[in-house]
Amino acid sequence: MSGDDTGAEALLEIRDLSVVFDGFRALDGVNLTLARGELRFLIGPNGAGKTTLIDVITGLTRPAGGSVRFGGKDLVGRKEHEIVRLGVGRTFQTSVVFEELTVVENLDLAASFRRPLWALAGRRRGVSEAVRAALATTGLEELAERPARVLSHGQRQWLEIGMLIAQRPSLLLLDEPVAGMSQDERARTGELLTEIAEDHTVIVVEHDMDFLRRYASQVTVLHEGRVLTEGSVDDVSADPRVQEVYLGRAREEATDAVG
Amino acid sequence: MSTVVTSKDASVAPLPPGRPSWRARLQGPAVFTAVAVLALVVAPLVLEPFRLGLLAKYLVYAIVALGIGLAWGQGGMLVLGQGVFFGLGGYAMGMYLKLTEAQGGLPDFMVWSGVEELPALWAPFANPVFALAMAVVAPVVVAALLGALVFRQRVRGAYFAILTQALAAAFVILLVGQQGLTGGTNGLTNFFELFGQDLALDSTQRGLYFVVAVVLGLLYLGARQLVNSRFGRLLVAVRDGEDRVRFLGYNPATVKTVTFAISAGMAGLAGALFVPVVGIISPALLGVVPSLELVVAVAVGGRFALAGAVLGAVVMNYAKTVFSEELSSAWLYLQGALFILVMTLAPKGIIGLLRRRKEAAG
């Protein structure tokens, strides 16, 4: 591999990816290439396959066909923790943090996975650099010693993002980080994302168009398991097919809200 | 989404204190010291030899309970077959004792069952170092192999619990079936001396009591150290969200296997101590029911705290002695009822209740 020309070498290459659940094609021939250092938004209506795509990259779901190459290594067939060890980290649509552990303990566990198991037999003394940085980035310093169970929904999402940063992955996959957040929290998260994207390669799943217009540059649109289109926010939101997909959804939501 | 809580709500809600105060931090060591003084000074002074022997037995069970507290309370692995590991340790010790008594000949029960030559399996157990080492190593190896096999396959929850229980049942069948090798239903008994000390003497039994108490104390401190370490935090994380832990880059199977093996090693060591203290090891002492009884004891004491596990083992075994002296048949039902009561009303057990009372008072 000659990856020394520019920063534009492909970090993630997904080819012809298909996932089948009981005969239902959740992903159908998806291709996606992500350059090192890129911030990519992945959008699409409910059930488009966004989470499924992240699940395949991170080893949670086995694809029926296709390949996922990350930094030249094939990820398909590897176990979840092995993929994390290669440098791929993720968050979940409904955030999962360890409620019995404090905020700092959650972050510390995330930061410590490269230590050999026997080295974990010691007590944690103080706060490591990675944890300190994650605390600062997510603004959770004040809550560091609190058990994670007392956090609000938004704070939990931030803690999850913090845990992800503390892992120091080279690729971050965030599944709807602003879902269920208030306007203020969304704005904070948007800034956080921009900050993270400065020195990381990131995929963010999001289908909130406002959020997208504000923080996204490159967007990939998934629809019914396929890549509908790809490009800048302006191009994508001007695309009639995307409008169709999203307007259809907006109409559904409107009727949902009425009914 | 129903879980949405704005950050405003959270800042209004009263938050529990962050770092514990110095007083709170010294409380643990203070209680530990008090219990140690009680066990090592007061108990030997006030208890008659028979009662002290019983206490030694309870403390042996508390060692097994400590392992259960680690595996179940901290790690979420409901281990229903610790009797297997207890038995491996017990038989290792029993074999050594039988061989010293036979003085190069055959153990008594082998003669009775018509065995003519010492089985190859037995021969190395004439060496006390080997026997004692095996009491711990054999359970650790068996648990590690089993753990590596099943945790990798993501067997967990009730399936794992049933598996361990089935193992205990199978182990008993194996022991009973191999009459010439294991003493069958009677097990190994009629021990007279340990390292040249007469086991019938009060002074020997008193010495054994001290050994058991000290071993329990050291294991407790070790287990506490582990619980407070990063590994301990990881173990709790595995208990509460095994699938999430994978995405932190850890393999939960390894964490669980190591913990399961440690708890098995504790049970094995307890088995080895049990033999000279009680004077017998037999299938009835390590089958499904005794294994289950200890899990119930840990639940009653409080499985989420190591001290709860120890307390539960002592309290429940003491209660068992009392009830067996009075009305033995009721004990089984009482135990079952207590278990249900604890699991539904006070899932944190006696320790949980004590702590709650203290919090309410202070």
Ligand SMILES: Nc1ncnc2c1ncn2[C@@H]1O[C@H](COP(=O)(O)OP(=O)(O)OP(=O)(O)O)[C@@H](O)[C@H]1O
């Ligand atoms: N484990 C599964 N078994 C069966 N079907 C599944 C499974 N996971 C996802 N699906 C289906 O696959 C499709 C894609 O789901 P996915 O969760 O990837 O959508 P999404 O784009 O993330 O949607 P959302 O915006 O609602 O999160 C959906 O129709 C979903 O019902």
Ligand SMILES: [Mg+2]
């Ligand atoms: Mg999704």
